[in-house]
Every structure is written in structure tokens, then in C-alpha cells.
Amino acid sequence: MGALEERNKAIVNKYFGEYWVKGNVNVVDEHNKAFPDLTFRAYQTPLIAEGDYVAAQWVGGGTHTGRAFDDFTVGELKTPNTGKKIHFSGMTIFTLKNGKIVKEISEEGGITVLQQLGIVTPPKPGKEIVYDKDGNQVY
Numbered sequence: 001m002g003a004l005e006e007r008n009k010a011i012v013n014k015y016f017g018e019y020w021v022k023g024n025v026n027v028v029d030e031h032n033k034a035f036p037d038l039t040f041r042a043y044q045t046p047l048i049a050e051g052d053y054v055a056a057q058w059v060g061g062g063t064h065t066g067r068a069f070d071d072f073t074v075g076e077l078k079t080p081n082t083g084k085k086i087h088f089s090g091m092t093i094f095t096l097k098n099g100k101i102v103k104e105i106s107e108e109g110g111i112t113v114l115q116q117l118g119i120v121t122p123p124k125p126g127k128e129i130v131y132d133k134d135g136n137q138v139y
Contacts, residue, residue: 005049008096012054015094015101016042035086038062043089054094060108061087064117088112 040060048055064082088109095103114120130138 004051005054007099008052008054008094009047009049011096011099011101012047012056012094013042016040016056016058035062036065052096054096055091056094057089057091059087059089061085082117084117086113086116088116 038060039062040058042056042058044055044057062085064084064086066081090106090108092104092106092108094101111120115122128139132138
């Protein structure tokens with residue numbers, strides 16, 4: 001692995017450590033208001049890097065104590081304090097330029113959080129679909 005990939009992985013590891021684990025108030029104020037003990041950590045070791053891109057799997061969790069997420073598709077969490085603990089995992093692809101994270105695209109398990117907070121109900125079990133050997137749906 002090249003020096004660029006190693007440097008980029010170090011930057012992403014620092015992001016998880018400073019931003020989510022240590023609670024650096026310069027970067028997490030808004031999250032801390034609603035989930036003061038919210039933490040994330042990368043659990044994939046080693047991280048995967050290729051050029052300007054780093055992929056990281058992570059886990060996170062915390063306690064809901066205030067209003068949050070006015071940018072959610074379903075709207076802001078209107079209940080200011082459920083006191084509920086949340087636990088979820090996700091994957092983020094980071095893009096780095098000149099040693100800085102410039103973009104991140106994540107699948108963060110948001111629906112899991114909404115279910116744990118009681119904002120949306122889990123789906124009912126679906127009907128099993130069975131196919132025959134020719135690929136035709138049987139039922």
C-alpha cells in the first residue's frame with residue numbers, strides 16, 4: 001500500500017477518534033445536544049484505502065436527550081428526550097484531498113435509530129417468495 005493510502009487511513013482514523021470518540025466540541029456540538037454520549041468507532045481493521053478514497057465500517061450509539069436531526073427525511077425528532085439508548089452500525093466512503101476529508105457518503109442505519117426511538121415501527125415480516133428451478137415464481 002502506498003504512502004497516500006496510509007496517510008488517508010490515518011486521517012479517517014483521527015476523524016473517528018477526535019470527532020466521535022473524544023467529543024471534540026468544535027465539530028460535534030449539534031449532535032451533542034440531542035445525544036450527549038453519542039460515540040462512533042471504526043471497527044474494520046485495517047481500513048480499506050485506494051488513492052483518495054477510504055472505506056470504513058463503524059458502530060455507534062448513545063442516549064437520546066434532546067431535539068435532533070431537522071434534516072431527516074421524516075422530519076425533526078420532535079420528542080425532546082426519550083431517554084432511549086440507540087445502537088447502530090454503518091459504512092462510510094471518505095474522499096480526501098490534500099490531507100482533508102472533503103466528502104463522505106454513508107449508509108448509517110438511520111431507520112434502525114428511528115425504530116429504536118419509536119418514531120417508526122419495524123416492518124411486518126414479509127411473505128416468502130419461492131421460485132421453481134426455471135426461475136418462475138411459485139408463490
